[in-house]
Amino acid sequence: MSRNEDILLITKCLLNDDRRAYTRLIDKYHPQIKRFFLNQTLGNVMLSDDLAQETFIKAYIYLRSFKGLSTFSTWIFRIAYNVFYDFIRNQKNTEDYDLEVAGFEYVQSSEKIAREIDIYRAMQILKPEERAIVQLYYLEDMALTKVSEVMDMPSGTVKSHLSRARQKLNIYLEKENYRYGE
Template sequence: MISKTDDLLLVSQVVLFNSHKAFEQLVQKYQSPIRRFFLNLTFGDEPLSDDLAQETFIKVYLHLQSFKGAAGFSTWLFRVAYNVYYDYIRSSKPYLEADYEDVSPHAEAERPQTDCKMDVYESLKVLKSEERTAVLLFYMEDLPVEKISKVMNCPTGTVKSHLARGRDKLAEYFKGTGYEVNFG
């Protein structure tokens, strides 16, 4: 397993010696978490998640010399991934985010219930994009609030608010679908 110190050593090797092998080790370590992050943000769209992950690692490779080491490499990497995702959103068709309260109560009955994974992806749709990002980084990627704050480039209090609103909306959603949920 590669430690944070090893991350810095690998980054240095890539920047100073253009070591493809060192970059490959970074990709191997982080490709699953980055792909999972995108998979959840895109509600399970695997081809799109793979494309966004690939674009993230290309950008990381091209701009690795801008990594200053003030935050951990993983924090910087997730920040790049977050920016790639929002660049994609901005470049795609404009869309309106609906608050959970705006969603028709009949919408749940209209959608087929196939499995638990689909329920999770459906539940993520009730969150605003900032809430969804904060919830995914906190619960799925196990990042602390301080790192999420750096990834999202917002104060820790804002991240905590996104998490609280996200938890409340998810609890309400799951309660409405018959699941027992405890985010404690």
């Protein structure tokens, strides 16, 4: 689906209250948004599902505010980031996620599970903003300008967070004896 197709679906939603058109938008962006939340929550599947659902509900409610100045994907990721930021801010108890009990949806090899737990542990050392920037830039393959829009931060600040996050991850991975190419 292209940007024009997204605009057409949004128009159908707004003018005709076409819920099937919105369902198509959800189908397109749900995997990316869910992956975003899985990485932000360090593998908590149930919480990721709840946050993704809240994101799509908010997007539907505020669909009229989408002006097309950015792509729909940038707009929906901005909502997702705000949903996660609100969740973090509203946490009364700053609990650490139990990585050993993180709910994986399917049976995986023990080596793959161990690698994923290592990744979540590495991501856990990052501040929430750094973790979001790393994910958007590397996993969602967004340009720095798009990451800047989603995060509502100047490009220089995004670059600084990304640089610090890389440095922290490199130090952590070296301590854990990870080598490039392994």
